[in-house]
Amino acid sequence: MRILLVGAGGVGDAIAKIAARRTFFEAIIVSDYDVSRAERTIAWIKGKHGDEIASRFSAVAIDASDPDAVAAVARENGATHVMNAVEPKFVPTIFAGALAAGADYLDMAMSLSEPHPTDPYAKTGVKLGDDQFAQRGDWETAGRLALVGMGVEPGLSDVFARYAADKLFSSIDELGTRDGANLVVRDSDGAEIFAPSFSIWTTIEECLNPPVIFEKDVGWFTTEPFSEPEIFEFPEGIGPVECVNVEHEEVLLMPRWIDAKRVTFKYGLGEEFIGILRTLHQLGLDSTTPVTVRSANGPVEVAPRDVVAAALPDPATIGPRMTGKTCAGVWVTGRGQDGEPREVYLYHVSDNEWTMREYESQCVVWQTALNPVIALELLATGVWSGLGVLGPEAFDAEPYLELMARAESEGGYGQRWGLSDRL
Template sequence: MRILLVGAGGVGAAFTAIAARRDFFEAIVVADYDEAKAAKAAAIDPRYAAARIDASDAGSVTALCREHRITHVMNAVDPVFDMPTFHGAFQAGADYLDMAMSLSKPHPESPYERCGVKLGDEQFAAADTWAQAGRLALVGMGVEPGLSDVFARYAADHLFSEIDELGTRDGANLVVTDDDGNEVFAPSFSMWTTIEECLNPPVVWEDGEWHTTAPFSEPEIFDFPEGIGPVECVNVEHEEVLLMPRWVDCRRATFKYGLGEPFINILKVLHTLGLDSTEKVRVKAGDGLCEVSPRDVVAAVLPDPATVGPRMRGKTCAGLWVTGKDKQGQPRSTYLYHVVDNQDTMRDYGHQCVVWQTAINPVVALELLARGTWSGAGVLGPEAFDAVPFLDLLTEYGSPWGIKEL
């Protein structure tokens, strides 16, 4: 297996640190628009090489794949670059993995009631082409989406005879402080992606169809395990809701994120001021003018998520709350989860827990593909594969998962 890792940011760098301890691949080319960043991430292992790439250009992806005889493209950049990277991998004859899916577009008339272009629609439209070529595009293979979708497959196969709701619930008690120990606003994941997820109309699967609702709707208090405790969670647009019902029978599928009131207020202000927009505006730059995206500016002025680990403390939890009937037909309510402590990942890998938790799952998936344990063709989500080998290997990596009855 020869892997092209597209993106050497927080998740990409964590990916290289985790993969360096495994022997299932021959080589990894770490590629980024900033070649210095790629070189830094690649320096930790002699099997790694660094390169510059323009992820907005499918031709750039294809050329690098052909140059390095790449068999698998691992996409670790913001989802705005999913489709060029996806197409570039196909043109090069490589298989493809990402940790999100192609972007959505709200319904032009009824954005908070009806779906427009859904997450993943562009990729699933190419499913037959990938399948006919005997090639695999494994989409949504991070932690959420990703591990949560593996949990859905496991719950359907081993815990439940009938599923009422697949409810992804994500929460944390993470705190980032400044040099004086004061808590500061510093998102632990890509701010560009966070804005996209949180301000788009959330999608809900219910009774055989997808519909949308208003951002931050249906607030609930969810009690997260391992000391995190109660966190208010709200509806957010996320890939699981678009993936799980394709392979797992359920009456309802939701995604709720424990954002917290201060974070929600910041997002609302950004939206009110138009600072969430991706449309470029003309601004003064020295004696002239330049065009910039307001959202890119917001992301640029905040701390890089890859750098906040030393000033972060706490745990993050990704999981799936499943309700329905157990294998004996009795009511069951179960939370399958994965908790990561920032202190542990910083000590053992030098990367903060949120990016590390995201990155470990595609490494596990790639190892299963390299072994032949997982195989397939077309555009597939994690639900399309046997969950047990994945969960066993995740535990072997030293990061066990848990189950809590609710």
């Protein structure tokens, strides 16, 4: 397996660092528009693991906005798999480039949505991933696999949902992804500051778009942003967090392969974060449409959202100033395999202190990066296989979770996952 890793930002950097401890691949080509970022990642691997391990990694420049450029880099480096680790706005070009190069493809966020033109808070328009699923016939004809939504959420959450459907429940009322954390970022003086732990570009996209809900008797429909607040109790010391509806891929993926009456995604944002997002929207600073800004060098075209992203700390750099844990998981209700009512929360917790100590990666990006590496290993060993455009739910969850939890000394990843009975 030869992997073209597109993007050496926070998540791409962590993917390479996690993979450096594994032996399932021949080579990883770390690519970025700024090749120095890819080189920095490889230098870290060399310093941590030595020349022999680092020799399996190489750095190249890439233009992720150009499908021909992506295809050319993939071909030149003999890539069998293209791992997309950049903003979701680049999904269409990397997706097309991988197919043109005859490579399999993985991503952690899917092609973007477009709200319904006249009734955005009741009806769906173009849904997340619609553009990719529309091309599944092309991938099947080419004999290639596109594994989409294979991060933590979506990704591990979908694996948990598959496991619950196969091993824990005879019927499912709701699959509810619930994400919460007790993370705090402080400045050099120790004061708490606003510094999102993940890409603000992506966060704005998913939080301000109309959230999508699935109900079996209705199908997919939308609601107002930040609707249906609820207090959810997160494990391992995180505690109660208010969660609200947010647009996310799980709601679009899970119903395609799993029989459930209702599918939701709720995110623990907090009042301050919601207030900031609403203000950005009111000021038009969430827009991706370029506006003209007059400068000393003349007029410049710039998208307001890109300005917001540039003004905030890079999520990849805030780890040393962050404390706490983040939790990703799926709350499942329905009937257990004995026919009795059952309610469980399947989850994984990532501790920033540990991820910084082991990988110098903050816990949110590290937790996201872990899952595509596990998936790539299962594909490399033939445990997972498939053709077309598939989500994580299309595969057997048990070997994934077993490999994830098995100790590193025994060939696994050493990442314990939890199952909390809530009834």
